[in-house]
Amino acid sequence: MHIAPYDNQQKPIVDADDAHVPLVYFNIVKLKAGEHFDYRVAEYETCVVPATGTVTVETAGEQYRxxxxxxxxxxxxxPEGVYVPTDTGARxxxxxxxxxxxxxxxxAETLKPFAVRQAELDLVQYGSDDTKTHRKIKHILGAAHHDRVxxxxxxxxxxxxxxGWSGFPSHKHDTDRLPEETRHDECYNFRFKPNYGSGLQMLQRVDNEPGDAYHIVDGSTILxxxxxxxxxxxxxxxxYYFxxxxGLSQRSLKQYFQPTHAEQLHTIPGIMDMVAKFK
Incomplete structure (x- = not known):
């Protein structure tokens, strides 16, 4: 599903128990210097990540400046971020x-808050210019924080x-059937440089059958x-996409690569290192 950019007025773009992706939540908040925003999401753990600018986050008696x-x-x-526990207020x-x-x-559980500073990011770069798959990933909450989330x-x-392309070879993660695959709902928010650039998001629900394609622009959200x-x-x-x-039953992501294109896993440098970071 594609959600075109709009002024969400600090209200969730993907709210709790969304009909399409009930396992995730997404909001964009825009503030001027000195302004604040309070929130609390029952049954969801959250992470505050400034796209631009600098903030202080207060939650569970802690202050992260x-x-x-x-x-x-x-x-x-x-990027930097602050982990906010489930059903815990934050400013x-x-x-x-x-x-x-x-x-x-x-x-369901309420854990402890913490900050993720620039030096604590989990970074990976993979692909190549030749395969048109060259990209880098900056994990804010990735394998490095597995035991805290x-x-x-x-x-x-x-x-x-x-x-170039991203998310190729094509994969899915919509069914809990370990060890082959996990059920993980997913949400993207796209940005382009220059900001009048654009791209295409494919969504093929069945292998070897035609799927959907969405024209994505700066600020597009994809579910x-x-x-x-x-x-x-x-x-x-x-x-760029946030x-x-x-995950439904576990945090670690197990991707199932599309059989039609799976042989190309061996042509893209570093892709298995990339897969290992989504833990």
Missing amino acids: DIGNRGEDVWDGE ITALTETEVFIAGAKF GRLLVSELFTVGAG IDKGYHPCCVLPGYEM TILG
């Missing part, structure tokens, strides 16, 4: 003008260079509930 260091856009610096106070992503996943995975994905889902960016543009994954 100077979160975020990016200026003009998501390419201008490294975000803007120290500068800021745009904040709030990512969430359904999880319930079901939520949060990362930022960047194409390396202009143009992945079922099927194989590669995406691409037009030549001459860079693409990624939220919520």
